[in-house]
Amino acid sequence: MTGVLLSGVLDDGVAGLHAIAERGGRVVVQDPGDALYPSMPQHALQAVTSDYVVAAHDIGEVLAKIASEQVEVVPNTAPELLVWENEIAGGGRVExxxxxxxxxxxxxxxxxxxxxxxxxxxxxxxxxxxHAWTAEALLAAQGSALERAIWTALRTLEEKAALCRRLADQARQRGNDRIGERYDRQAEENSEAAKVLRHQVGVRG
Structure with missing residues (x-):
C-alpha cells in the first residue's frame, strides 16, 4: 500500500494517508515548497510521518523504487474505525x-x-x-453555507421591497392611498434591512 498526496487546499487526504501508514504502507507527500497549493501537503506532514517528501517531478522515480521493494505481508487486522468507515463509505449494511x-x-x-x-x-x-469531514473542511463548508444563507436573505429582502413598491403603485391606481402607504412602509423596512445586511457583510450594491 502506498499513499501519495499532492498539491491542494484544506486537509483532504490526510485521513487516508493516516490509515495507510497505520497498516504499514508507504507515504509520499509532495514538498510544500514545490506545490501550487501547499496547504494539503503541509497538513499531511503535520499529521503523518512521511517516508518521502519530494518535488512532483521526482514522485514517479520514488514510486518505481517502492514498487520494486520486497514487503512483508501484514495480517488483515484493520482498526475498528477503518472497518466502520469503509462500511458506510461503501453504502452497504453498517454493522x-x-x-x-x-x-x-x-x-x-x-x-x-x-x-x-x-x-x-x-x-x-x-x-x-x-459523508466524511475533517475539522478544517467542516469549517470551510460551514462558511460556504453561511455565505449562501446571507445572499439568500439579501435577495429575499430586496425582492420583497420591490414587490411592495409594485403593490403600492397598484393600490394608488385603484385609489387606495392608505393601502399604498402601508406597502410603502413595508418596502422601506425591507430596503433598510437589506442595507444593514449589506453593510455588515461589506457588500456594496
Whole structure:
C-alpha cells in the first residue's frame, strides 16, 4: 500500500494517508515548497510521518523504487474505525452504530444535515450516511453555507421591497392611498434591512 498526496487546499487526504501508514504502507507527500497549493501537503506532514517528501517531478522515480521493494505481508487486522468507515463509505449494511466508534458531536453534516459523529477527538467527523469531514473542511463548508444563507436573505429582502413598491403603485391606481402607504412602509423596512445586511457583510450594491 502506498499513499501519495499532492498539491491542494484544506486537509483532504490526510485521513487516508493516516490509515495507510497505520497498516504499514508507504507515504509520499509532495514538498510544500514545490506545490501550487501547499496547504494539503503541509497538513499531511503535520499529521503523518512521511517516508518521502519530494518535488512532483521526482514522485514517479520514488514510486518505481517502492514498487520494486520486497514487503512483508501484514495480517488483515484493520482498526475498528477503518472497518466502520469503509462500511458506510461503501453504502452497504453498517454493522456498528456511530456510538461504537465515537460520540455524537454538536455539528450537523453540511451535505445531509444529519448529526456528525466525532470519530477522532475533534479532528475528523462522519455522518451515518457516509459523508466524511475533517475539522478544517467542516469549517470551510460551514462558511460556504453561511455565505449562501446571507445572499439568500439579501435577495429575499430586496425582492420583497420591490414587490411592495409594485403593490403600492397598484393600490394608488385603484385609489387606495392608505393601502399604498402601508406597502410603502413595508418596502422601506425591507430596503433598510437589506442595507444593514449589506453593510455588515461589506457588500456594496
Amino acid at each position: 456498528k452504530t456511530a456510538g461504537a466508534v465515537g460520540g455524537a458531536s454538536e455539528f450537523a453534516c453540511p451535505d445531509c444535515h444529519g448529526v456528525l459523529t466525532d470519530i477522532d477527538g475533534g479532528v475528523r467527523y462522519r455522518c451515518r450516511v457516509g
